[in-house]
Amino acid sequence: MNLHALKIFHTIAEKGGVTRAAEELRISQPAVTAQIRNLEKELGIQLLVSKGRGILLTDAGLMLASHAKRLFALERELDEVVREYKAGFSGILRIVATYLPANLLLPEWLALFKQEHPSVEVVLTTANSKEAVEGLLQYDAEVAVYGGGWEEQPGIEWEELLEDELWFIVPKNHPYAGKEITLSEMMRVPFILREEGSSTRERLFSLCRALNVNPPKVGLQFNGVNEMVRAVIAGYGAIFISSLAVRDNVERGEVGRVMVKGASLLNPIAVCIRQQETLSPAAEAFLSLVREQSKGRV
Template identity: 45%
Template sequence: MSINLHALMLFYHVALTGSVTEASKRLNISQPAISAQIRNFEKQYGMILFEKKGRNLVLTPFGQKLFKPTEKLFILEEQIHTMIEDYQKYPKGKLRISGNYLATSVLIPKWASLFKQKYPEVEVVISTVNSQTAFDSLHHYEVDIAIFGNSNITTQTSHSLQCLELYSDEFVFVVAPNHKYANRHISIEEMIREPFIMREEGSTTRRRLVEVCEAHNVNPPKIELQFNGLNEAIQAVVAGYGVSYVSLLVASQFIQRGELATVEVDGIRLTNKIVLCSHEPAYLEEYIRDFISIILKNKA
């Protein structure tokens, strides 16, 4: 038996707004029609979805259970609707790009500029997140392209995804130029005794730092300052406090200006592949394929 998706949609909006009145305004459907269809839906399946508390409707325990998958269903519907809209509006679509800080601050600006010169009517939306979130956003069709560090992220969860390596980056320990360890060779034991400034848990560099410590049988360092942005973490190190573990592609500009110095830690040399992931070309609008072409031609 097929489910009455229209009634399920009405249930979703009443649950979301907390009242039939608000759902009626949002959907432009009369209150009696909404109430009647929800009652019929409840009667059809022998269940109670709402109970009255004051002026509001609240979900019953089963209503709460039903709401979670229903919410996912209609969020997915919105995403599908957006995809179709973009396709119909071509070349006035929207290009959604998700990337880690390195990608969105160092790599993507040039590529986005070149793209907009060719496609001025396409809206470009760029979001900065950690690497895992960037990949998850792509996997769930929330973005069109994800660019991130591929450390311990399984990119083969879907046969429809295509990932290309853009760069082989390196992780480095950095300090202010006047730090006692600036431009020196030291042991991992010495390094981890220093106060660390890092990104949030879930970031690629944070995970790699933990892996380095585990591989050398030492406890991870104490994170004295934590930021949601890599630039903020680097600026704190530039100001003279603590050390950090960062991408060389990001740190190189600060090192060249004399604002940061590296520390060579004995026996530690870790690389980080920067990858571009998208869905298979056959599933992409022409302008998304063109953006990937622009990247491949201008990634040097």
């Protein structure tokens, strides 16, 4: 069926005549009449009959007009859906994030994002560093928010948002709290570590190898950052952790920071996407927001 001709017929039915339809469509009356004749010929039915100086829809014309009305209402709805999607106001945004940004940064960022894009469905998956990269490469997510040291990964673009420090933390009454010591001394304290695959854990072991120091004794192992901090607050062990995760606890005197000679490490927070891939409008809007929110932070 010729949809252009059908739309002309729909306009005639809506406006009540050929003249008004021609004015609405900004084409000549003869062109409108020719399109309707071609449509009638194509369908093998008469759609319009003359009545005085006007026209009437036949029974077939009324039936077709009813269906055409629904069709072009759906077209308008689709146009709106596409417009909303292109503007980043609809669709699904899938994010995978490592524990630090997932717990400390994304709750605020996503709250702001949803205020501006309430119809976008957001799916956030929390994972360790290795799993986050795999989730991005396997198309489980469109954007990864990554905290920790980064080694170049084929097929992934990395954009740093902000940078904080990695701190050694002990219970507030520990003899090392507030002191400056060597890494070798620090490694005598039992450590609370994340699971294998955590970038912070790997960086601690790499630091020990670089300074020729025995790695830490693993006293406890948790999958989450908050659990590690709470264990130290309760009085056990040491952790090597992002300052973003523990700064408030240090300032409140709930835990103590240890300055370790030669062990000043920075901890980048970054967004990662697949190389040479066009992002959805929702993802583009999200990245614009997190870039803006990251300015002036640690």
